[in-house]
């Protein structure tokens with residue numbers, strides 16, 4: 312796909328756009344991702360909260376179709392805590408229906424209790440990125456990242472970070488290709504950091 316065909320637009324917490332992002336999220340993320348198990352309504356609420364609290368969010372369009380999105384910001388973990396509190400019962404039911412996530416959350420909690428939770432140097436974080444990719448659509452992820460970095464540089468931010476699940480080799484290769492460097496590893500994730508110049 313010609314890069315000029317990818318149009319980057321702000322991702323607002325608009326109901327119609329959130330609906331499109333929700334269905335793209337469900338298409339792209341496999342069932343290994345807890346949020347991919349959310350029903351549409353819960354996922355809409357998740358994105359609404361994220362988009363209302365993140366400082367940088369964009370989506371990629373090809374013609375009228377949303378083919379990718381990126382959400383970045385600071386303290387987005389607090390948004391997740393708020394979401395977990397607000398939808399506690401629904402999340403517990405989902406966890407009980409999908410026990411492997413229950414085990415994963417339990418192990419995460421234990422690790423945090425035993426070892427002091429490691430903290431990244433970067434407050435600015437790429438929270439979520441996803442793009443459609445096949446032989447006809449290429450370069451969407453890179454375009455989204457380039458757009459984010461341009462914005463961060465303009466804001467005087469010199470580095471930012473992200474975490475990715477250890478088994479998500481596709482995303483790990485993508486991040487390495489784009490110049491991210493490993494910061495540290497936890498039981499579940501690899502933390503990457505990237506300096507901007």
Ligand SMILES: CC(C)(COP(=O)(O)OP(=O)(O)OC[C@H]1O[C@@H](n2cnc3c(N)ncnc32)[C@H](O)[C@@H]1OP(=O)(O)O)[C@@H](O)C(=O)NCCC(=O)NCCS
Pocket residue numbers: 339340438439440441442443444448449450451452453454475479480481482484485488489
């Ligand atoms: C990870 C993801 C966003 C990458 O986006 P993408 O649109 O496929 O990547 P691009 O086409 O822009 O590729 C950019 C560069 O990374 C390279 N790259 C992408 N995926 C790669 C892979 N699996 N292995 C090696 N290199 C890869 C490309 O070759 C390209 O390099 P180039 O600039 O030299 O040509 C996309 O695959 C995705 O949505 N994955 C599922 C969701 C996910 O896991 N998100 C991240 C965790 S939050």
